[in-house]
Amino acid sequence: MLLKKNYTRSLVLLIMTFLVVSCQSLKTAVYDQYSYQQAISLKVESDAIIDHATTPFRDHINVITGLRMDLKKLVEYEKNKPNNSISYAMLQLLENEDRNLLGGFLKRWEEEQQLSEAFTKEAKAQIMEAFDLIIKYEAEKNKTNETNILNFLEK
Numbered sequence: 755m756l757l758k759k760n761y762t763r764s765l766v767l768l769i770m771t772f773l774v775v776s777c778q779s780l781k782t783a784v785y786d787q788y789s790y791q792q793a794i795s796l797k798v799e800s801d802a803i804i805d806h807a808t809t810p811f812r813d814h815i816n817v818i819t820g821l822r823m824d825l826k827k828l829v830e831y832e833k834n835k836p837n838n839s840i841s842y843a844m845l846q847l848l849e850n851e852d853r854n855l856l857g858g859f860l861k862r863w864e865e866e867q868q869l870s871e872a873f874t875k876e877a878k879a880q881i882m883e884a885f886d887l888i889i890k891y892e893a894e895k896n897k898t899n900e901t902n903i904l905n906f907l908e909k
Contacts, residue, residue: 790892797885804878807869
């Protein structure tokens with residue numbers, strides 16, 4: 755009888771431990787109104803400035819500097835939220851000047867001073883797609899939106 759009680763306790767303890775560990779590994783940051791609003795704001799600002807990339811960079815330096823700063827602030831904010839690795843990774847990708855999203859686009863525009871309409875149109879589509887993914891994920895942190903971001907990050 756004592757052996758059966760110990761076995762039952764051990765089994766219950768094992769199951770509870772498994773559940774706690776499983777739940778901890780699946781944690782996702784909760785909905786954050788600030789993150790959602792900032793992502794939308796950055797998308798709208800980016801959309802507007804990208805349309806001007808066919809004109810000289812120097813004519814838009816103040817707006818571009820502000821956009822870069824706003825993105826940097828959001829990346830830093832997301833970095834310090836618990837259970838937030840997916841949002842943080844996506845925003846880092848958007849900011850990275852060595853990649854082909856917003857940071858890389860702005861860097862190229864600065865280096866070349868003016869970009870072609872064809873390049874700008876193609877780059878804008880990719881950048882807006884990235885923003886849409888992060889906005890959807892921030893609005894509803896579900897498995898589908900998470901998978902969409904992870905697939906995008908793997909590209």
